[in-house]
Amino acid sequence: MFRNALAACAVLSALAVSGPAATGPAMAGPNGDAYPSRTITVVVPVPAGGSVDGVARILAHKLQESLGVSVIVENRAGGAGGTVGAGSVAKSAADGYTLLLHASLHVGAPFLFKNVPYDVTKDFTPITLVASGPLIVSTAPNVPANTLKEFFDLVRKEPSKYTFATSGFGAAGHLAVELLKHEANVDALVIAYRGATPMLADLMSGQIQLVADPMVASLPLVQAGKIKALAITSLERSKAAPDIPTVAESGMNPLDFGSWYGLWAPKNLPPEITAKLQEVSAKVLADEDTKRRFAVLGFEPIGSSTEAFKTFIADETARTEKIIKDAMIKSQ
Numbered sequence: 305m306f307r308n309a310l311a312a313c314a315v316l317s318a319l320a321v322s323g324p325a326a327t328g329p330a331m332a333g334p335n336g337d338a339y340p341s342r343t344i345t346v347v348v349p350v351p352a353g354g355s356v357d358g359v360a361r362i363l364a365h366k367l368q369e370s371l372g373v374s375v376i377v378e379n380r381a382g383g384a385g386g387t388v389g390a391g392s393v394a395k396s397a398a399d400g401y402t403l404l405l406h407a408s409l410h411v412g413a414p415f416l417f418k419n420v421p422y423d424v425t426k427d428f429t430p431i432t433l434v435a436s437g438p439l440i441v442s443t444a445p446n447v448p449a450n451t452l453k454e455f456f457d458l459v460r461k462e463p464s465k466y467t468f469a470t471s472g473f474g475a476a477g478h479l480a481v482e483l484l485k486h487e488a489n490v491d492a493l494v495i496a497y498r499g500a501t502p503m504l505a506d507l508m509s510g511q512i513q514l515v516a517d518p519m520v521a522s523l524p525l526v527q528a529g530k531i532k533a534l535a536i537t538s539l540e541r542s543k544a545a546p547d548i549p550t551v552a553e554s555g556m557n558p559l560d561f562g563s564w565y566g567l568w569a570p571k572n573l574p575p576e577i578t579a580k581l582q583e584v585s586a587k588v589l590a591d592e593d594t595k596r597r598f599a600v601l602g603f604e605p606i607g608s609s610t611e612a613f614k615t616f617i618a619d620e621t622a623r624t625e626k627i628i629k630d631a632m633i634k635s636q
Contacts, residue, residue, distance in 0.1 A: 339400055339577055343374040346403045346567075349389025351381045354471070354500055355518040355601065359435055359565045360405040362597050366588035377405075383498075384636070385413040385474050387420050394422040396570050400577040404428065404568040409475050411617055412624040416474040418635055424621070429573040430613045432585045436564040437603035438538035439480050440522040440548060442531045444510040452534050453555025455514065456488035468492050469512040471500040471521075473636060476563035479624065480516035480537055482631035487557055507531050518563050519544060519602025537561045544602045564620070565603075566613060582610050 344367070348360045360377045368375040382388025386406055390413075396402035404410075414420045422428070441452065449455035459466045468485070470478035473496035481494055495512065497503035500521040506512045508530045515522075516537065523545055526533040535554035536542055551559040567585060569578070588594055589607035598605045608616065 339580065340371050340373045342401065343376060344371070344401050344403065346375060346377050346405050347389055347393050348377055348379050348405050349381060349386030349393075350379070350407075350472070351499055352379045355520045355563065355603075356405065356407045356565060358520055358601050359598070359603065362594065362601075363405065363434060363567070363585070363588070366591065366594055367584060370584050370588050384417045384420075385409050385472065387413050387417055387422075391421040393568070394427040394570055398429070398570040398572045398574070400569060400573060400581065402570065403431070403581070405434070406566065406568070407476065408564045408620060408624070409472065410566070410568075411621045412474045412479070412628065415625050415628045416633065416635055425617075427571050428568040429571055429578055430610055430617060431567040431569060431578060432582050432589075432610065433606045433608040433613045433616055434565045434567050434585070434589065435598055435603040435605045436562050437518055437601070438536050438542060438562045439477055439516040440519055440526065440533050440545070441480070441484065441514070441516045441535045441537065441551070441554075442507065442522055442526065442533050444507055444513050445530065445532050446510050447513055447532065449534070450532075451549070451554040452484065452488075452551060455534055456484075456490055456556075459488070459490050459492060463490065463492060466492055466513045467495060467511075468514040469495045469497060469503050469506070470515065471497055471503045471517055474628075474633070476561070477516040477518075478633075479627045479631075480559070480561050481514065482627060482633065483559060483561060484516070484551075484556070486631065504531065523602060535559075542602065544599055566617070578610060 346360050346364050348357050350356050364375040364377050380389030380392055386409060390404055393402055393404040411424055443455055449458055468481050500517055503515060504521060507515055525531045533548045535551045536548045537551055537559050539558055539560050541550060586607035589605035594605055
């Protein structure tokens with residue numbers, strides 16, 4: 305399902321890019337000024353240094369080159385799955401100068417956290433699906449398993465010895481671990497860290513034994529032999545990490561699950577500004593230099609149409625809700 309939805313978005317993105325030029329004459333903003341005429345802020349509701357931040361900074365740099373105004377990234381991390389930063393965007397003026405770059409956790413937050421101060425569907429204007437990428441499922445270097453099947457066989461024998469982790473409660477890596485736990489029929493504690501850096505440090509030292517995380521942080525550690533990759537959560541091997549087997553090749557049922565990143569604005573963004581931002585984003589995401597920079601992070605740039613992104617959000621929201629309910633993840 306995930307791969308099919310991404311494919312549909314990619315097709316519509318290609319059609320959009322091949323259409324009329326994206327950067328036509330300047331348009332009037334809500335106050336009558338030409339848009340854009342001043343700095344655009346892209347809010348990232350999590351700490352700097354992670355995958356969301358990396359995607360945002362590449363996109364912001366490319367948008368700045370194309371739009372001719374400053375485009376800055378502002379990290380507004382306040383915990384609760386990014387709901388604090390996202391909430392600040394929801395309350396901002398719908399003028400195209402404050403945008404939100406967030407991961408798939410954005411659509412899952414209402415099922416995971418209490419008192420989320422916005423409605424994901426009603427309080428934001430979807431602009432485009434920016435990028436996606438599979439996760440690397442890794443274990444500590446001292447764990448005597450080389451496949452997921454071998455790993456879960458060990459867990460079933462001595463479950464008290466194994467602790468699983470996630471870089472963020474409800475993040476894509478958390479849901480991927482829950483899906484793997486369900487298939488393997490094991491019940492293990494999943495510790496939620498505040499970011500990938502402390503989680504991976506504990507994985508390297510052997511304090512935790514299983515994580516699923518985007519390539520941007522995990523792959524360099526795998527290549528350095530500091531953690532052990534067991535599988536990648538895509539149906540085919542990744543060009544960025546061809547030596548890492550798929551989940552199916554690692555002894556379990558196929559798993560098509562990844563981390564994705566989108567661009568939103570506050571609700572009621574004027575349609576002409578939405579179209580401008582979508583078209584320019586699609587154009588820069590189709591650029592070969594952008595593709596190379598995303599590939600280094602283990603992501604594929606997409607740049608979907610706004611309508612395709614809306615459909616994708618609806619599908620991913622339903623899928624996320626089901627995973628959370630099936631895994632009986634309790635809200636915080």
